Amino acid sequence: xxxxxxxxxxxYWNENLKLVxxxxxxxxxxxxxxxxxxxxxxxxxxxxxxxLGFWFAQQGSIYVFLILIFVYVxxxxxxxxxxxxxx
Amino acid sequence: xxxxxxxxxxxxxxFAVYIGxxxxxxxxxxxxxxxxxxxxxxxxxxxxxxADWMSAASFISLAGIVSFVGYDGSVYIMGWTGxxxxxxxxxxxxxxxxxxxxxxxFIGDRYYSQSARTVAVICAIFISFTYIAGQxxxxxxxxxRFLEVEVDTGVYIGMCxxxxxxxxxxxxxxTYTQVAxxxxxxxxxxxxAVFLSIMMTxxxxxxxxxxxxxxxxxxxxSSVYLLDKLDGLSTELGFAxxxxxxxxxxxxxxxxxxxxxxxxxxPHVIVRFFTVPRVRDARSSAGWxxxxxxxxxxxxxxxxxxxxxxMIQSINGPESQGVPHAEAPLWIExxxxxxxxxxxxxxxxxxxxxxxxxxxEMNVDRDIIVLATPxxxxxxxxxxxxxxxxGLAAALSTSAGLLLVISTSVSHDLLKKNLMPNISDNKELxxxxxxxxxxxxxxxxxxxxxxxxxxxxxxIAFGLAASSLFPAITMGIFSTKMNxxxxxxxxxxxLSFTTIYIVYFKFVNPAANxxxxxxxxxxxxxxxxxxxxxxxxxxxxxxxxxxPTPQAVVDMVESIRFPKGAGEAQDH
Numbered sequence: 001x002x003x004x005x006x007x008x009x010x011x012y013w014n015e016n017l018k019l020v021x022x023x024x025x026x027x028x029x030x031x032x033x034x035x036x037x038x039x040x041x042x043x044x045x046x047x048x049x050x051x052l053g054f055w056f057a058q059q060g061s062i063y064v065f066l067i068l069i070f071v072y073v074x075x076x077x078x079x080x081x082x083x084x085x086x087x
Numbered sequence: 088x089x090x091x092x093x094x095x096x097x098x099x100x101x102f103a104v105y106i107g108x109x110x111x112x113x114x115x116x117x118x119x120x121x122x123x124x125x126x127x128x129x130x131x132x133x134x135x136x137x138a139d140w141m142s143a144a145s146f147i148s149l150a151g152i153v154s155f156v157g158y159d160g161s162v163y164i165m166g167w168t169g170x171x172x173x174x175x176x177x178x179x180x181x182x183x184x185x186x187x188x189x190x191x192x193f194i195g196d197r198y199y200s201q202s203a204r205t206v207a208v209i210c211a212i213f214i215s216f217t218y219i220a221g222q223x224x225x226x227x228x229x230x231x232r233f234l235e236v237e238v239d240t241g242v243y244i245g246m247c248x249x250x251x252x253x254x255x256x257x258x259x260x261x262t263y264t265q266v267a268x269x270x271x272x273x274x275x276x277x278x279x280a281v282f283l284s285i286m287m288t289x290x291x292x293x294x295x296x297x298x299x300x301x302x303x304x305x306x307x308x309s310s311v312y313l314l315d316k317l318d319g320l321s322t323e324l325g326f327a328x329x330x331x332x333x334x335x336x337x338x339x340x341x342x343x344x345x346x347x348x349x350x351x352x353x354p355h356v357i358v359r360f361f362t363v364p365r366v367r368d369a370r371s372s373a374g375w376x377x378x379x380x381x382x383x384x385x386x387x388x389x390x391x392x393x394x395x396x397x398m399i400q401s402i403n404g405p406e407s408q409g410v411p412h413a414e415a416p417l418w419i420e421x422x423x424x425x426x427x428x429x430x431x432x433x434x435x436x437x438x439x440x441x442x443x444x445x446x447x448e449m450n451v452d453r454d455i456i457v458l459a460t461p462x463x464x465x466x467x468x469x470x471x472x473x474x475x476x477x478g479l480a481a482a483l484s485t486s487a488g489l490l491l492v493i494s495t496s497v498s499h500d501l502l503k504k505n506l507m508p509n510i511s512d513n514k515e516l517x518x519x520x521x522x523x524x525x526x527x528x529x530x531x532x533x534x535x536x537x538x539x540x541x542x543x544x545x546x547i548a549f550g551l552a553a554s555s556l557f558p559a560i561t562m563g564i565f566s567t568k569m570n571x572x573x574x575x576x577x578x579x580x581x582l583s584f585t586t587i588y589i590v591y592f593k594f595v596n597p598a599a600n601x602x603x604x605x606x607x608x609x610x611x612x613x614x615x616x617x618x619x620x621x622x623x624x625x626x627x628x629x630x631x632x633x634x635p636t637p638q639a640v641v642d643m644v645e646s647i648r649f650p651k652g653a654g655e656a657q658d659h
Contacts, residue, residue, distance in 0.1 A: 002651045013648055020176045027172045031165050031347075036340050039158075043330065049298030049312045054330040057161035058153075058388040059294060062168045062381050069175045069374035076180070077367055085649040087365045 002085050012083040019075055023068050030056060030064040090468040094233050097472040098479060101271055102248055105483070108267055109252030109260040117516050120257030121188040121495055122361045127262055129368040133375025135265035135484075136359040138272060140167075140376070141383060142218070143225025143482035144545075146272060151453030154391035157321070158332030161388075162342040168377060168384050169343070170350025173557075175373035178351060179360035181564045183369035184647040188361065189492075190354045190556060191500040197563040198571040199640055201505065206578050208500045210555045211354040211492055216529070217548045218355075219489040223534025225482040232425065232458065233475035242534040245483065246527050253487045253494075254523045258362060261487040268480035269379060275477025276383055278470055279460035280390045286464055287397065288313060293389035301396070304405075317392055320399050323407065325443035329392070335602060341613030348619055349549030352557035355492045366650035394456040397463050402441040402449060409438030418462035427452040486530065494523035547589050550611075554581035554618025562626060564648070567641045569626060572633040577626025585618035 003009040034042055035057035042053030050059070080086035088096075114120040127135070145167070153160030185193055190211055195204025223242055230241025252260050280293045289308075290296035301316055303309040317329040327333040350356065359376075360369045401419065404410040412430060419439075422428045429450035430439050441449040461470040498519035503510060510518070555578045562569040562577075589611040592600040602608055609617060646652075 002649060009645065009649075016648070023176060024172070027169065031169050031343065032340060035161060035165055036336060036343065039336075047298075048295075049300070050314060051330050054158060054161075054314070055298070057158060058164050059297070059385055061165050062377075062385055065168055065172050066374065066377055066381055068172050069370075069377055072176055073367070073370045073374055076370060080367070080650055083649070085651040087367060087650050087653060 003083065008083060012079065012085065015079055016076065019072065019079070023072055027065065027068055031061045035061050088468070090471050091235070093468050094472040094475050097469070097476045098234070101267075101476045101480065104267055105248065105264045106251055108264045109256040112259050112263045113255045114257030114259045114516075117188075117499070117512050117519065119259045120516055120519050121491075121499065122358070123257075123259040123262045125362060126364055127362040129363050129372035130375050131266050132262065132359060132363050132368075132372045134269045134379050135262045136356065136372070136376040137379035137383075138265040138269035138480070138484035139359060139488035140356060140380060140485070141272065141481055142485040143222055143229070143478060145383070145387075146276065146478050146481035147225065147229070147454055147457055150387045150391045150394070151456035153388050154395045154456045155453050156332065157317075157327065157329035159334045159339065160391065161332075162334075162339055162346065164384055164388055166343045166346025167350060168380060169347040170356075171373055171377040171380070173347060173351035174356065174360070175370055175377075177561050178357065178564070179369045179373055180366045180650065181647045182357065182560070183360055183363065183366050184650060184653045186361075186653060188358075189495050189500055190357055190560070191496065192504070193563065194556075194559055194574070195500075195504065197640065197644070198559075198569075198574045199637065200571040200575065203559075203571055203575050203578070204500060204504065206575060206582075207556065207559070208496050210551055210578075210582070211496050211500075214353060214548045214552055215355060215489040215492045215496075217545060219486055219493075219526070219530040220533035220537065221545065222482045222486040222489070223530045224537050226479060226486070227534055229475055229478040229482065233471070233478075239535050242531055245479070245486070245534070246531040249483055249486050249490065250524065250527050253490045253527070254520050257519070258358075258491055261484075261491060262362060264487065265484045268484040271473075271480040272477045272484075273379070273382060275473040275480075276457075277386065278473065279464050279466055280386050280393075282464040282466055283393045283397070283460055284389065287393050293386045293393070297389035297392060313392060313396065317396055320396065320407075324399070324403075324441070329395070335608050337608045338602070338605075338610050338613055341609045341616045343613075345553050345613045345615035345619075346549055348553035348557045349615055350552075352552030352555070352560070353548075354496075354552075354556070355488045357560075358492065358495070359488075366653045390460065391456060394460060394463065398451065398455070399441060401463075402439045409436070409440040411438050413437070415439065416463075418459050421462065422455055422459055427455050427458070490523050490526045490530070493526040494519045497522035547586065550585040550589055550615030550618060551582060553615035554585040554622055558619055558622040558626065562623070564644065567644045568630065568636060570630050570633055570636045573626040573628075573630030576629040577622040577624075580625040581618040581622030584621050585615050588614045588618075 039053035043051040045052040047055050118124055149163060182193060191204045191207035194207040223245060226245030227238035227241035230236050231238045252264050281291060284290050284293040284296035287301060288296035288299040289302055290299050300308045301311050301313050314330055321329045360372060363369050363372050401416050419428055431448050433448050439448055440446050461474055498515050502518055503515050559574050559578050592611045
C-alpha cells in the first residue's frame with residue numbers, strides 16, 4: 001500500500017473522481033450541449049463571424065477538449081503530490 | 088520537372104526515410120515489439136498516436152464530407168476528437184499503471200477469466216481488420232490518382248513498405264516512423280489550406296479565415312462573411328443551409344456519442360499509451376495527441392468551406408449564371424480526366440452549372456475538396472507532390488498501428504496467454520512477426536478486392552468499440568465490485584445488440600434503412616451509444632445477483648488507481 005492509511009486512499013480517490021466528473025460535465029456541455037442540443041439557440045448569436053452554435057460544433061468544442069485535458073494533467077499531478085503517490 | 092516526376096521523387100524520399108527509421112529502431116524483444124520498450128517520450132508518442140489515428144479517410148475524404156453536408160459533418164469533427172478527453176480522464180493513466188501489453192490483457196486479468204479475454208481478443212481483431220481493409224485501399228487510390236499506376240500495383244507497393252517496417256520494427260519501429268509520417272502529413276495538409284485561406288480571406292490561419300469576410304477580385308474586403316456567403320449559395324442552389332444541416336438532432340447526438348466512446352474503446356489507440364515511461368506521461372501524452380490532431384481537425388472544416396465556395400464560384404461564376412466550359416479553371420479540366428468531376432451540358436448552352444435541383448449539370452466527387460486544393464490555390468507542382476506523400480503517410484501510419492494490434496492479439500493474447508503459455512520470448516516474437524505478415528497479406532487482399540461494405544463496417548468498428556470494450560474497461564477501473572459474470576454478460580449484450588442492429592439495416596434489409604424505421608430515430612452509425620448503455624445496464628444487473636469479485640482483484644483495482652510504483656510496461 002502506497003498510502004499511509006485507507007482514509008488517505010479514499011480521500012485521494014474521491015478528490016480524483018470529483019475532478020474527473022467536473023471536467024466531464026464541461027466536456028458534455030460544450031459538445032452535446034452547445035454543439036448539438038442548444039445549437040439553434042446559440043446560432044442566434046454571432047461570434048467572430050460565426051454563428052455561435054456552429055462555431056462550437058466545428059471549432060470551439062475542440063479547443064475546450066484540449067484545455068480540459070491539460071487542466072486534468074496539471075490538477076492530477078498536483079493531487080498525486082499532495083497524497084505522496086506521484087512517481 | 089513535371090508533376091509526375093516530382094511526385095515520384097517526393098514519395099520515394101519519404102519512403103526511404105520511413106524504411107531508414109525502421110532499420111535504426113527495429114525491435115529486439117517482445118517488449119520492444121509490443122510497447123516500444125516503454126520508453127517513448129510523451130510528445131513524440133502524441134505525434135505518433137495522431138498519425139496512427141488520422142487515417143487515409145481523415146486526410147483525403149473528411150474535408151470533402153464536411154464540405155458537402157456542412158453542419159451535419161460536425162459529428163465527425165467532435166466525435167473523432169472528443170474521445171481523447173475520455174481516454175485521458177477515464178482510461179489511459181490507469182491502464183498505464185496496470186502495465187501490461189494489450190487491452191485483452193487488462194480485461195482478462197481484471198475479470199479473472201479466459202472467456203472475458205477471448206471476447207476482448209475477438210473484438211480487437213475484428214475492429215482492426217475492418218479498419219485496415221479501407222487503409223490499404225486508400226494507399227492504392229492515392230497511388231493511382233497521383234502516379235497513374237494501377238490501384239492494385241499501388242496496394243502491392245504499400246504492402247511491401249508496411250511489411251518492411253511493421254514486421255521488422257514492431258511498435259518501436261512504427262512509433263518513430265509515425266512521427267516522421269505525422270510531419271509529412273500535417274505539412275502536406277496545411278500548406279494548401281493556408282494558401283487558400285490567404286487567397287480567399289487574407290488570413291494566414293484557416294481557423295480565423297473560416298469566420299472572416301471574403302476578399303473580392305481586387306483583394307479588398309467584400310464585407311460578406313464567408314459563412315453567410317455559403318449559406319446564401321446553399322439556399323439559392325437548393326441545398327440545406329450550410330450552418331444548419333438536415334439530420335435529426337437525436338441522430339447527430341447519438342452518432343457523435345458513438346464516435347467519441349468508440350474512439351476511447353479502440354485497441355490501436357489505447358495501446359499507444361502503454362509505450363510511455365510513467366503514468367503522468369500517459370496523461371500528458373493524450374493531451375499532446377489531441378493537440379496534434381486538433382491542428383488538422385480545426386483546419387478541416389475551414390478548408391471544407393473555402394473549397395465549397397471556391398468550387399461553386401468556379402463552376403457557377405460570380406453572378407450564378409454558369410461559367411462557359413471553355414473558360415473553366417485548369418483544375419476542373421484536370422480532374423475531369425480522372426472522372427472525379429463530370430459535366431453533362433443538359434441545356435446545351437456550353438456553360439457549367441452546379442446545384443441541387445433540375446438545373447444541375449455537374450457530378451463532383453467529394454474527394455476533390457482535398458485533392459484539388461493545391462490547384463484551386465494556384466500552388467506549384469511540388470505541393471501536389473506533397474499531397475500524394477501526405478495521403479500515403481496517413482494510410483501507411485494507420486495500417487501499421489492496426490497491424491500491430493492484430494499481431495499482438497494473435498501472438499500474445501491467443502498464443503502466449505491462452506494456447507501456448509510456455510513459449511519463449513524469442514518464439515513469441517517470431518509468432519508476432521508471422522501474424523503481422525499474415526495480417527498484411529489479408530489486408531492487401533481486401534485492398535485489391537475491396538468488399539463493397541467498407542464504409543458500412545467502419546460504423547460497426549466504432550459501434551463495437553463503444554458497446555463492448557469501453558464499458559468493460561471503465562467499469563473495471565471505476566468499480567471494484569464489477570465481477571466477471573457482469574462484465575461478460577454486458578459485453579455480449581452490447582455487442583450483439585449493436586451488431587444485429589447494424590447488420591440488419593446495412594446488409595439484411597438496406598431498403599428499410601430510413602429514419603422512420605430506426606429505434607428512437609437513431610441510425611446504425613449512432614447505435615453503438617445505445618449499445619453502450621445496454622452494456623452498462625446488463626452488467627450492473629448481472630453483477631448484483633452473482634458472486635462478488637475476489638479480494639485479490641479488488642486489491643489490484645485499488646492499486647491501479649494511483650500512479651506511484653508504475654514500472655515499465657511488462658509481462659508479469
